[in-house]
Amino acid sequence: MPTFTYMTRxxxxxxxxxxxxxxxxxxxxxxxxSYNVEPNFCWECxxxxxxxxxxxxxxxxxADFAPLGHSVRVLREEKMGTISWKIRYRDGxxxxxxxxxxxxxxxxIKPPSxxxxxxxxxxxSQMLAHEPTALGVEMLPTLPVLDKKEV
Amino acid sequence: xxxxxxxxxKFVDADILVIGGGFGGCGATYESxxxxxxxxxxxxxxANIERSGAVSHGLSAINCYMGMQWGENQPADFVRYARGDxxxxxxxxxxxxxxxxxxxxxxxxxxxxxxxxxxxxxxRYLREGxxxxxxxxxxxxxxxxxxxxxxASEVYNRIMVTHLLMDKTRPNRVAGALGFNVRDGQLHxxxxxxxxxxxxxxxxxxxxxSVGEGAGKTWYAPWSSASAYGLVLRTxxxxxxxxxxxxxxxxxxxxxPVGAWSLLLKAQTTNAYGENYEAARLxxxxxxxxxxxxxxxxxxxxxxxAMLQEVKAGNGPIYMQTQQVLDTKEKENTGWEDFLDMTxxxxxxxxxxxxxxxxxxxxxxxxxxxxxxxxxxxxGAWASGPEDCAPADYQWGYNRMTTVEGLFGAxxxxxxxxxxxxxxxxxxxxxxxxxxxxxxxxLAGNPPxxxxxxxxxxxxxxxxxxxxxxxxxxxxVAGSVAPSYISPLQGLQRLEKIMDEYVGGISTxxxxxxxxxxxGLELLTMLKEDLDHIGAEDxxxxxxxxxxxxxxxxxxxxxxxxxxxxxxRWPGYYYRGDFPKLDDADWHAFTASQYxxxxxxxxxxxxxxxxxxx
Ligand SMILES: Cc1cc2nc3c(=O)[nH]c(=O)nc-3n(C[C@H](O)[C@H](O)[C@H](O)COP(=O)(O)OP(=O)(O)OC[C@H]3O[C@@H](n4cnc5c(N)ncnc54)[C@H](O)[C@@H]3O)c2cc1C
Ligand code: SF4
Ligand code: SF4
Numbered sequence: 001m002p003t004f005t006y007m008t009r010x011x012x013x014x015x016x017x018x019x020x021x022x023x024x025x026x027x028x029x030x031x032x033x034s035y036n037v038e039p040n041f042c043w044e045c046x047x048x049x050x051x052x053x054x055x056x057x058x059x060x061x062x063a064d065f066a067p068l069g070h071s072v073r074v075l076r077e078e079k080m081g082t083i084s085w086k087i088r089y090r091d092g093x094x095x096x097x098x099x100x101x102x103x104x105x106x107x108x109i110k111p112p113s114x115x116x117x118x119x120x121x122x123x124x125s126q127m128l129a130h131e132p133t134a135l136g137v138e139m140l141p142t143l144p145v146l147d148k149k150e151v
Numbered sequence: 152x153x154x155x156x157x158x159x160x161k162f163v164d165a166d167i168l169v170i171g172g173g174f175g176g177c178g179a180t181y182e183s184x185x186x187x188x189x190x191x192x193x194x195x196x197x198a199n200i201e202r203s204g205a206v207s208h209g210l211s212a213i214n215c216y217m218g219m220q221w222g223e224n225q226p227a228d229f230v231r232y233a234r235g236d237x238x239x240x241x242x243x244x245x246x247x248x249x250x251x252x253x254x255x256x257x258x259x260x261x262x263x264x265x266x267x268x269x270x271x272x273x274x275r276y277l278r279e280g281x282x283x284x285x286x287x288x289x290x291x292x293x294x295x296x297x298x299x300x301x302x303a304s305e306v307y308n309r310i311m312v313t314h315l316l317m318d319k320t321r322p323n324r325v326a327g328a329l330g331f332n333v334r335d336g337q338l339h340x341x342x343x344x345x346x347x348x349x350x351x352x353x354x355x356x357x358x359x360x361s362v363g364e365g366a367g368k369t370w371y372a373p374w375s376s377a378s379a380y381g382l383v384l385r386t387x388x389x390x391x392x393x394x395x396x397x398x399x400x401x402x403x404x405x406x407x408p409v410g411a412w413s414l415l416l417k418a419q420t421t422n423a424y425g426e427n428y429e430a431a432r433l434x435x436x437x438x439x440x441x442x443x444x445x446x447x448x449x450x451x452x453x454x455x456x457a458m459l460q461e462v463k464a465g466n467g468p469i470y471m472q473t474q475q476v477l478d479t480k481e482k483e484n485t486g487w488e489d490f491l492d493m494t495x496x497x498x499x500x501x502x503x504x505x506x507x508x509x510x511x512x513x514x515x516x517x518x519x520x521x522x523x524x525x526x527x528x529x530x531g532a533w534a535s536g537p538e539d540c541a542p543a544d545y546q547w548g549y550n551r552m553t554t555v556e557g558l559f560g561a562x563x564x565x566x567x568x569x570x571x572x573x574x575x576x577x578x579x580x581x582x583x584x585x586x587x588x589x590x591x592x593x594l595a596g597n598p599p600x601x602x603x604x605x606x607x608x609x610x611x612x613x614x615x616x617x618x619x620x621x622x623x624x625x626x627x628v629a630g631s632v633a634p635s636y637i638s639p640l641q642g643l644q645r646l647e648k649i650m651d652e653y654v655g656g657i658s659t660x661x662x663x664x665x666x667x668x669x670x671g672l673e674l675l676t677m678l679k680e681d682l683d684h685i686g687a688e689d690x691x692x693x694x695x696x697x698x699x700x701x702x703x704x705x706x707x708x709x710x711x712x713x714x715x716x717x718x719x720r721w722p723g724y725y726y727r728g729d730f731p732k733l734d735d736a737d738w739h740a741f742t743a744s745q746y747x748x749x750x751x752x753x754x755x756x757x758x759x760x761x762x763x764x765x
Pocket of ligand 3: 003019020021022023024025036041042043044045046047048049
C-alpha cells in the first residue's frame with residue numbers, strides 16, 4: 001500500500017488529492033473514490049490521512065518489513081489545536097497519545113506588510129525583518145572585517 | 152497533444168520568483184515581502200505548500216537555535232561545532248550568518264503559534280542537545296505555509312519546474328523558469344528579475360534499503376527530487392562539495408531519528424552484546440583520521456564508521472536501548488511524540504512488529520546516502536557570502552547569489568553551510584529574500600529578457616516523454632516492456648543501481664574506487680542518453696520523468712566530485728578503497744564543479760577553505 005481508502009467511507013471530495021506531496025492520491029474514474037496510484041512512492045507522511053474529512057484513509061505498513069494486523073490512526077482537530085493517535089499492535093495492545101499542534105488561532109499570523117515599512121537605507125544593512133528586537137539581544141553579532149591580504 | 156504543449160501557455164511576470172515552498176522558500180517569500188512591499192513576489196511549488204517538502208508531516212525539534220537571549224550559545228560556537236562535524240570543511244561565513252539570525256526566526260515561529268516546549272525549571276526552551284530545542288511540531292509546516300501565503304503576491308501549487316530560463320544577451324544571467332501544471336498540463340513561463348531556488352535536496356539517488364512496496368520509505372522524503380541541484384547546475388552555476396553525500400544512523404526501516412532518544416532521553420547505543428562499541432573503536436578511528444577523532448562531539452560520519460565496522464564484524468544488530476530510559480509516562484510520551492510528529496512510520500514498525508520501546512530495544516542502522524545541503528552535510532551551489540564578513544574571494548555579488556547573476560538559493564540549494572536544518576533553511580531563505588530585493592532595486596530598469604530560442608527548444612523537450620509513450624505504446628500489446636521507451640520508474644531503478652554499486656551505496660558498504668567510478672560514469676552517461684527515451688503515460692508520470700532528470704544530473708555531479716577527490720574524506724559517509732586515508736595537507740579544500748552548457752564539459756577545481764573563526 002501503504003495508504004489505502006475505505007470504499008464505503010470515501011465520498012470523492014478530493015481533499016487527499018489536493019494535499020499529497022507525492023501526487024499519488026488520485027480519484028478513480030469509475031468508482032469516483034480516491035486511491036493510492038503509486039504506493040512505492042508514499043512516505044507514510046499521513047498528510048492525506050489527516051486531511052480526509054470522512055476518515056476514509058488508513059495506512060497499512062509497507063509489506064517488505066511490516067507484518068499485518070497493526071494500525072496507527074490519527075485525529076487532527078484544528079480548532080481544538082490537538083492531534084490524537086491511537087496505535088493498535090499486532091498482538092492487540094493499544095496505546096493512545098494526544099499532543100498540542102498550535103497555540104494561536106489558524107489564520108492569525110500577521111503578514112510582513114502589516115508592519116511599518118523599513119527605512120530604505122536599512123536594505124543595505126545586515127539586519128533582517130524584526131531585528132534586532134526579535135533576536136532577544138541588543139545587537140546583531142558581527143565578525144571583524146578580514147584583512148583581504150590575509151585570506 | 153496540443154492542450155499539453157506550446158499553444159497552451161501561461162506567462163507570469165514577477166520581480167522575484169521563489170521556486171519551492173519548503174522551509175527555504177517560505178523564508179524567502181516572507182522576507183522579500185517585508186523589504187519589497189511593492190514587488191511582485193511569486194512562489195511556485197510542485198506540490199501544495201500546506202504540506203510540501205521535507206517537513207510535510209512535521210518535526211519534533213528545531214535543530215538550529217543559539218539561545219543568545221539567555222547567553223546559551225554564540226554564533227561563533229556554532230561555527231566551531233559545524234566545522235568540527237564536517238572535519239574542517241565548511242563555509243564559515245555562511246554558517247556564521249545563519250547562526251546570528253536564526254534566533255529571530257525561531258522567536259517568530261513561536262509568536263506565530265508553534266508550540267515550543269519549555270524547561271519548567273528555567274522557563275527557557277527545552278533543549279534536546281546543545282543546538283536543538285523540542286517542539287510539538289506536527290503543524291510546523293502548515294504554520295510557516297500560512298506566513299508564506301500571506302506574503303506572496305501569487306502562489307502556484309502543483310507546478311513542476313523543469314528548467315531555469317536564461318537571459319537573451321547575457322548567458323550568465325537568469326531570466327526566469329519554466330514548468331508545467333501537473334493537473335492540466337498547462338505550460339507556465341515565469342519571467343523574473345531575480346530567482347530564488349529552494350527546491351530541496353535528494354532522496355532516491357542511491358538505492359534505498361527498503362524494497363518493493365516499501366521503496367518510498369526513505370529518510371529524506373521520496374519527493375525530494377534533487378531539483379535544487381538539477382535546476383541550478385545546468386545553468387553553469389558553480390557547485391561545491393557534491394561528494395559530501397550524507398548517510399544517517401536511524402531506527403531500522405522506520406527511519407525514526409535518534410537525536411531525542413540519545414540526547415534528551417539519554418538512551419545508550421550498543422552492539423548486540425550490549426557493549427559500547429564506539430568508545431572501544433576510538434583508537435582504530437584515530438589511526439584512520441588522526442586529529443579529527445579527537446573532536447567533541449565525534450563527527451557524525453565517524454560515528455557511522457564505528458557502527459559499520461561493528462556490523463561488518465558480525466556484532467550486529469546495533470540497538471538503541473530504549474527500555475532503559477522510559478521509566479515515566481512523561482518520558483514515554485516524549486519518545487513516542489518524537490516519531491508521531493515527524494516519522495509516523497516508526498510507530499507503524501513498532502506496532503506491526505510488537506516492539507514496545509518500554510520493554511525491548513530497537514534496531515538501528517545506517518541509511519542509504521542522500522544529497523543535501525541543509526543537514527549534517529553541505530552539498531550545493533557556491534554562493535556569495537555576507538557583505539560584512541565574507542572573505543574577499545567568497546564575495547562577488549549579493550549575499551546568497553550563486554555564480555549566475557540574479558540566481559539565489561536557500562536551504563538544501565546552497566553548499567558549504569551544513570547544519571541549518573529547518574530553522575536555518577528558513578533563515579537562509581530570509582537572507583536570500585532580502586538580497587534579492589536589493590538586487591531587483593539596483594537593476595534599475597535593466598531587467599533580463601527571456602531567450603526565446605531557449606524557450607522554444609525547452610517547450611518541445613518538456614512534453615517529449617508524453618509523445619514517446621504515445622508513439623511507442625502502439626508497438627506493443629500490453630504490459631510495461633517496450634522496445635523504444637522506459638518508464639520513469641525503470642529509469643530511476645537503473646540510476647539507483649548504478650549509484651549504489653559503483654559510487655558507494657549500501658551494497659558496497661559505501662566503498663568505491665577510481666575504476667568503479669569510471670565504470671559508473673560510463674553507465675550513467677548511457678542512462679543520460681536514455682533520458683530522451685523516457686515514456687510518460689500521463690502528467691503524473693511526466694512529473695516523475697522530470698524528477699528523474701534532476702536526479703540523474705545531480706548523481707553525475709556526485710560521481711564526478713567523488714572521482715576528482717583522491718581520498719576518503721568522511722569515513723562513514725563514503726570510502727575510496729584506492730585512497731583509504733585522509734590527506735589533510737593536500738586536500739584541505741572545497742571541491743568545485745562547473746558544467747558548461749555550450750560544450751557539455753565539466754570543469755573540476757579546488758577552492759580554498761578560509762577559517763575566519765578561531
Ligand atoms: C525525517 C526528517 C527529519 C528531520 N528532522 C529535523 C528536525 O528535527 N529538526 C530540524 O530543524 N530539521 C529536521 N529535518 C531537516 C529539515 O527538514 C530540512 O533541513 C529542511 O526542510 C530543508 O529545507 P529546504 O527548503 O531546503 O527543502 P524542503 O523543505 O524540502 O523544500 C523544498 C520544496 O521544493 C519543492 N520542489 C521540489 N522540486 C520542485 C520543482 N521541480 N518545482 C517546484 N517545486 C519543487 C518541494 O515540493 C518542497 O516543497 C528533518 C528532515 C527529515 C526528512
Ligand atoms: S479526502 Fe477522504 S473522502 Fe475525500 S476523496 Fe480523499 S479519501 Fe475520499
Ligand atoms: S501518506 Fe503522504 S505520501 Fe502517502 S498518500 Fe498520503 S499524503 Fe501521499
